[in-house]
Amino acid sequence: MATTLNAAPSSAAAYQVSTLPTQMLGHAVTMPDQVVMREKDFGVWREFTAAEVWDLVLDAAHGLLALGIEVGDRVSIQSENRPEWMILDFATVAVRCITVGFYPTNPAAEVEYLLTDCGSVVHLAEDQEQVDRVLGIDQAAISNVRKVLYCEPRGVRGYDDERLMGWDEFLAMGRDHRAAETGAVEALMSEARWDDGMTLVYTSGTTGPPKGAMLTHRNVAYSMSLFRHPAIRKGFMPSSEDEILCYLPLCHVAERIFSTFHVAEMGLTVNFAESIDTVQANLREVQPTLFFAVPRIWEKLHAGVMIKANDSSPFKKAWLAVGMRLAAIVGREKVANGGLHTTKSRILTAIGRPLVFRALLERIGLRRCIWAGTGAAPIAPEILEFFTGIGVPVYELYGMTENSAIATVNVPGRMKLGTVGEPFGGLELPDSHFRIDDETGEIQVKHPGVFAGYWNKPEQTVETLTEDGWLKTGDVGEWVDGTHVRIVDRIKHIIITSGGKNISPSEIENSLKTSPYVKEAMVIGDRRKFLTALVGIELDTVGDWALRQGIPYTTYRDLGEKSEVLELIQGVVNETNKKFASVETIKKFRMIPKELDHEDGELTATQKIKRNSMEDMFSELIEEMY
């Protein structure tokens, strides 16, 4: 293998354009034994060194060439997070093609839409389930798909379809090609240009069909340069020593940046969680140093602590109660101080850490965490305060696919709860321009991270950009203290009641969702006299509550319809109503009779409510309230 590496230009610097694959090549040369990936396989974490990964990337890239792929072709991936995902991603970019990630939960109809929309040539389907989705589609409709690769042969072996090819077979083909045409991939890598598209990230599509936002090498490099900028890190820089747990869908821009781009940038270790359901167990094992989570995960971690605390023995419970009090005080102190310690909080932490915090963090899996972030959805300030209190300051940030996740960020020492932080430009970072439109209140940004456009949708691209090149985010924001930004809502979601009042439903929904008992909430009231809400309970916590109250129940629906549970939720609604003006209060609510699901079309792949389809689906419930 050493000979292959020598045949290639010996360092990443030899390439004009620094792309993800050139960076991975750089790690393979400078620190070949660095572990860059870990995957849990039959109960133990299998390690991949930088040299091994690069070897696999080269095999895969040659495999793509052997399949006759051409520059600019799309390679799509529908899989849970696993090394093959990243390896194929790097390989695709290496041969100047474009990676397209699908959500593992995308149902067959959506897969068909996505495959035809992006015109994918090679598709990686993880296992039998994903292969079935592709094979179930009429072959003529997706005639652009030449090969369907699969990672898990179980159940697929007996399939007879000339498009199918196993991952190992694919790599073997790549090795043959590599032996025959050594250097072909490196040649393509050196031809890469800054404005080459490298990936399509499909937006979740709460309103219309998903759109593929194209990011270029320039976008990615700019985004990473900011995430590595000392101004937002204050005192520590992520390095190859760091550990990351990769568990959010890799097709989403957040996890892509956090895992794929970070490993390429600094060669740290990416640990692939077994699945989204095992995150808590995997966290405890990996104890990552950098951790990014969506609010749902933070809420789950928080709820887990609360439930377990309730189940503790009396002595431990009392002990924990003391610790929680300390954490609350420390949290308040630190939050008031922009996320940094004060003398008081330092002293209290010195007491609380040996007593409770350290053990608690070890159990959660964040004992070694030095930077934690949240984004992609609003989060309750109480939860941030809790984690800050026990010693993991969680920084909220805001961005979207179309701007390579670069818009605003909270930084240590200047963190402000309830805001998504400051624009990067305000932190004196280069080229980052940010404004809030006076008229509509819409947030607009302009910087080299702004995407190249929607794939095959020129009109929508034009709609998204202003004439002078600002990206219209579609989010309404407002300034807090002149420096920080608070997100109000999506422009499209703003409700105008029949009384003519503008109301942001998200604020009310988020307030409802701060209760551990509420999982989903949707506020209704557009062109109506008053506001109502559909509420979905959190089965775990309400189930636990019902158990303690001695209320028997059978199903989700049965539990939601218990009069005691209705009272419980009424209490939550009343709490929320107190915080808002009377026109913004929820007069009536109904329980959602089922757990919402992507497959049934109520949620997007990122678990956001699709308002239109919800209104159709539960129209009877809604009309009942008016």
Next chain:
Amino acid sequence: MRGRPNLYTSYESESQLMPTLTKKVALGLFLLVLVLMPFDLPVIDQIPFIRFLGDNVWLRLVNRTLTFAIAALGLNILMGLAGQISIGHTFFGGVGAYTAVLVGGKSSANLWGWGLPMWIWLPAAGVVAALVGVAVAPAAVRVRGLYLGIVTLGLVFIGLHLSRVFPEIAGPGGLGRKWPRLELRLWKEESPLVNFSRDGHWFWFDINKNQKTYLLLLAIVILMAWAAANLARSRTGRALQAIRDRDIAAEIMGVPEYRYKTTAFAISSFYAGIGGALFASFSGQIPPEQWSLIGAVNFVAALLIGGMGRVSGVLMGSFFVITSHRFVEEIVDWMKHQAEEGGLFSGIFDFFISTGQGDGGFVSVSETALGYPLPVSALDDIIFGLLIIFFLLFEPLGLYGIWVKVRNYWKGWPFSY
């Protein structure tokens, strides 16, 4: 992985016996204390228990515990790992002991014996017992649970019968014969290389025979405990545990049940044979009736009290079973003294102890008394039985289970699970 104790990157690291430095150091210190225990040393003698266990009288009891523990480790492999009930474990101990005496014992007019040295008779005891185990296995692996218990029970009686059929090996009934001593010889030369059964002088120290025997037995126990602990995490060990948890499921998963059960019998009998041979040799002379049902029940009791399936549990259980009688005697004796001296608690102790006719109390100090008040020997049988009931009801994982509970309490901190 360093700093991340739950992140295992290989099966080796996951199944390590001593995963952390703390554990290694703790075990090292514990072994050091055990080695130094019988000697009069300043610091060691301040440790509770160690203070008196090293004394000569107690040391003999400790030596018995060690021989018992070797055989118990074997039963643990059969019962704790493979889940096969056996109340015939003394039979294999007997097989080992009589192999030892046949191979290593002196021959006379009506006794057989080849007079070979210890390095032959000790392994031979284990190997022959293991072979007998293999021979018995076909009958035993066909039955489960209670029925297996009865089959193994039968072995004890077959053993007793055989000892009467072959007095040339077993010696006359009720008397037995002399076993070869614990002496290390190259061959049949007159003076042994190392003599474990005579007082002597090692290096710069005087050392008596009990101390010598203790060191020899301790070394063998450590070796065999280490082997047993490693067996549990080997392929064989995993197969045995699969059979224990559900034999049908194990077989469907490709674990050859018959072969592994036979293996379990063989290994278990090997341990029993070694333990039996050492016990007999250390005792000097024992009658065939020694290898009785009561002995077999004691082994099961050791596993129940100590904690089945764990090497440390077996060692704790063995210590408990062998020494508990002695502890009860000591306590009764101490109470008697207290009552006689008259002190703060004499009234309380007097209530328990009966010193003779007319005195109240339910424990008699007389060794020969029968019926009520209870003689001490009856008292400790009763306590022993009560303890087994207690452990079965309240602590099925035994002493080891108590330790696990304590450990989990701190491991779960600050939660309960």
